[in-house]
Amino acid sequence: MPRRGALGYDGLEVAPFTLAADPMDIGDAQARDFGRIARDHGLEISGLHWLLVAPAGLSIVSVDASLRQRSTAVMQRLVELCALMGGRYLVHGSPRQRSVPPGDTRDAALARAKECLAAAAQAAQQCGVVYCIEPLSRVETDLINTVAEAVELVQAIDSPAFKTMIDCSAAGQVEHEDVPALMRRWMPGGHIAHVQLNDPNRRGPGQGEMRFAPILAALREMQAAGHYTGIAAVEPFDYVPDGMGSAARAIGHLRGLEEAAAHG
Numbered sequence: 001m002p003r004r005g006a007l008g009y010d011g012l013e014v015a016p017f018t019l020a021a022d023p024m025d026i027g028d029a030q031a032r033d034f035g036r037i038a039r040d041h042g043l044e045i046s047g048l049h050w051l052l053v054a055p056a057g058l059s060i061v062s063v064d065a066s067l068r069q070r071s072t073a074v075m076q077r078l079v080e081l082c083a084l085m086g087g088r089y090l091v092h093g094s095p096r097q098r099s100v101p102p103g104d105t106r107d108a109a110l111a112r113a114k115e116c117l118a119a120a121a122q123a124a125q126q127c128g129v130v131y132c133i134e135p136l137s138r139v140e141t142d143l144i145n146t147v148a149e150a151v152e153l154v155q156a157i158d159s160p161a162f163k164t165m166i167d168c169s170a171a172g173q174v175e176h177e178d179v180p181a182l183m184r185r186w187m188p189g190g191h192i193a194h195v196q197l198n199d200p201n202r203r204g205p206g207q208g209e210m211r212f213a214p215i216l217a218a219l220r221e222m223q224a225a226g227h228y229t230g231i232a233a234v235e236p237f238d239y240v241p242d243g244m245g246s247a248a249r250a251i252g253h254l255r256g257l258e259e260a261a262a263h264g
Helices: 028-040 065-085 106-127 147-157 168-174 179-189 213-224 243-262
Strands: 011-014 044-048 089-092 130-133 162-167 192-197 232-234
Touching: 011 028, 028 044, 028 065, 044 065, 065 089, 065 106, 089 106, 089 192, 106 130, 106 147, 106 162, 130 147, 130 192, 147 162, 147 179, 162 168, 162 179, 168 179, 168 192, 179 192, 179 213, 213 243, 232 243
Parallel strands: 011 044, 044 089, 089 130, 130 162, 162 192, 192 232
Antiparallel strands: none
16 A cells, blocks of 8 residues: 555645646646656545636637637546546536626526536546536536536536536535535435535635534445545645645544544
8 A cells, every 4th residue: 555645645636737837738748757756755646626727718618619629628638637647537616717608698608518528528438537527606606506506417418427526615605405415415326426625714624614524424424335436635725824734734634533433
């Protein structure tokens, strides 16, 4: 079994724009090198997120078909890069690149987004990874805000490589059910492929009001029942006191909850 990274994590969920100003400049050999570097530090690159930040100007809802085509090509290449790095999933959040254009309708924007995401799902199936659409809060985007909406899209695209996921921060802001209830509702259907652990205040677990012990308990329950085979990633946006401090505090909080449950 590989050693864990210095802070106790098993892997990294990477934003492509942190690897290159334009991720499309990353070649196959360099992508494999990124995976090797992570393994040399006792980690793996588990997946990618924040997919369409760079290159600039992308959109999966634009009325401009050529722009949607370019955005789709980026998504397909990111699928390839994820697989080359050893990753298993991609999380499509990218709220600005999917929000309904001014003067447009939600239904029209969703239809265009569906076309782009279906193409990404086809590439994901070919590469052996899973492409996840991420429900986000209404503060961030007006398209696909709840797990129910995301599941409807997953069912419409109907690909084994296209799923959705639960982001605890977004769910805590939007959903009528709490996160454990969401897990128990949607995981048995096989629609949920990933979980991001973060607080609605956008900080890490243990730095806000959300209780993560029940969330971890629901995850264990769903895993034991065979309803969930993915991982749980820590994804804060507000790094307090700083990046390393936030990461250390989050893993300490979560592992402490796990230890307490094991000996409770």
